Structure formats: structure tokens, C-alpha cells
Amino acid sequence: xxxxxxxxxxxxxxxxxxxxxxxxxxxxxxxxxxxxxxxxxxxxxxxxxxxxxxxxxxxxxxxxxxxxxxxxxxxxxxxxxxxxxxxxxxxxxxxxxxxxxxxxxxxxxxxxxxxxxxxxxxxxxxxxxxxxxxxxxxxxxxxxxxxxxxxxxxxxxxxxxxxxxxxxxxxxxxxxxxxxxxxxxxxxxxxxxxxxxxxxxxxxxxxxxxxxxxxxxxxxx
Numbered sequence: 001x002x003x004x005x006x007x008x009x010x011x012x013x014x015x016x017x018x019x020x021x022x023x024x025x026x027x028x029x030x031x032x033x034x035x036x037x038x039x040x041x042x043x044x045x046x047x048x049x050x051x052x053x054x055x056x057x058x059x060x061x062x063x064x065x066x067x068x069x070x071x072x073x074x075x076x077x078x079x080x081x082x083x084x085x086x087x088x089x090x091x092x093x094x095x096x097x098x099x100x101x102x103x104x105x106x107x108x109x110x111x112x113x114x115x116x117x118x119x120x121x122x123x124x125x126x127x128x129x130x131x132x133x134x135x136x137x138x139x140x141x142x143x144x145x146x147x148x149x150x151x152x153x154x155x156x157x158x159x160x161x162x163x164x165x166x167x168x169x170x171x172x173x174x175x176x177x178x179x180x181x182x183x184x185x186x187x188x189x190x191x192x193x194x195x196x197x198x199x200x201x202x203x204x205x206x207x208x209x210x211x212x213x214x215x216x217x218x219x220x221x
Contacts, residue, residue: 015072105167116184
């Protein structure tokens with residue numbers, strides 16, 4: 001199968017997001033295995049099913065563009081290997097925050113990139129990134145944990161800052177290694193950002209999104 005003309009950038013965005021969903025499925029299964037309560041295990045299993053449905057949807061759009069899902073995912077395999085190695089979660093709460101904050105940065109990048117692709121691909125990305133309940137799950141569990149442990153909030157705030165710093169490092173490497181994404185980011189950034197370097201502009205948007213996530217938890221970014 002030969003990709004349609006002009007499909008390289010959309011296929012790269014779909015590959016990036018499909019890899020994210022593949023990683024999410026594996027992570028959710030691992031989280032379910034160590035969940036402290038049965039209700040948490042069941043919910044995480046449900047969310048793992050959502051991740052597989054999203055992967056199927058992305059695969060359908062890849063096929064419509066003349067691509068193959070393994071081919072578009074392959075360039076992004078291992079994107080977060082170093083991130084995982086540098087940010088081992090020591091507790092259940094740290095594990096939850098890592099999924100919510102650390103991998104949330106990758107979703108934010110996908111949203112930015114989608115602004116520069118064709119309408120059908122953009123819609124596919126938006127559908128996949130619709131809130132599947134994981135954010136609400138994390139906020140509910142962490143809020144309850146912090147309410148019963150006054151020290152936990154300050155520890156998680158520090159952990160969140162470490163996570164976002166490492167995640168931004170992943171984004172920097174990704175922009176450097178995948179030139180097809182760079183042009184999409186140039187188009188996607190809000191107007192009025194001036195002549196600041198691309199990476200600085202990208203980080204400004206991603207940091208603002210990170211702050212909103214932390215605010216939802218009542219934590220200082």
C-alpha cells in the first residue's frame with residue numbers, strides 16, 4: 001500500500017499518537033496489577049480497553065491515508081524509554097501522577113500537531129484524545145489520598161515538577177529527531193508568540209497545560 005500524496009506529516013502524527021496508546025495500554029495493565037483496591041483494578045482494566053479502541057480508530061485513519069499502522073508507529077517506539085528509566089515511581093500515588101502529568105505532555109504535543117494536518121486526521125486525533133475518564137480517576141484518587149495525608153501534597157508537587165521537566169526533555173529530542181513534525185508545530189502555535197525559538201514557544205504552551213493539570217489537583221506547578 002502506497003501512502004497518499006502529502007500524507008507523510010499526518011501519518012507521523014498518527015504514528016506518534018498510536019505509539020502513545022500502545023504504551024498506555026501496557027501501562028494501564030501494569031497499574032491494574034498493583035492497584036491497591038479491586039475497584040481501581042477494574043477501572044484501569046476498562047481504561048485499557050479504551051486504549052485498544054483508540055488504537056483501532058487510529059489504524060483506520062492510517063489505512064485511509066494509504067499507510068500501515070506498524071510502519072507509522074515504528075519510528076516512535078522507545079520514545080519514552082529514557083523517561084521511564086529516569087522517573088521510576090516509588091508509590092501508587094506517584095504512579096498515578098506520572099501517568100496523568102508525564103504522559104499528558106505527549107497528548108498536548110499531539111493536539112498541537114493536529115492543528116496542522118487535514119481535517120479528517122485532525123478529527124481522528126481529537127476523538128482519540130477526548131477524556132476517557134483517566135484524568136477524573138487520577139484526580140479522585142489523589143485528592144482523597146492528599147486529604148488524609150497533609151504531607152503528600154508537597155511531595156507530589158515536587159514529583160510533578162520533576163516529571164514535567166523530564167517530559168519536556170523527551171519533546172525536545174522528538175522535535176530534533178522528527179523533522180516532519182517541526183513544520184506542523186510552527187503552524188500550530190498561537191499567534192503573537194513573536195520571534196522566540198520554536199522550542200521555547202512549544203515549551204510555553206506545554207507548561208501552561210501542565211499548570212492547568214496541577215491546578216486541578218490543587219498542586220503547585
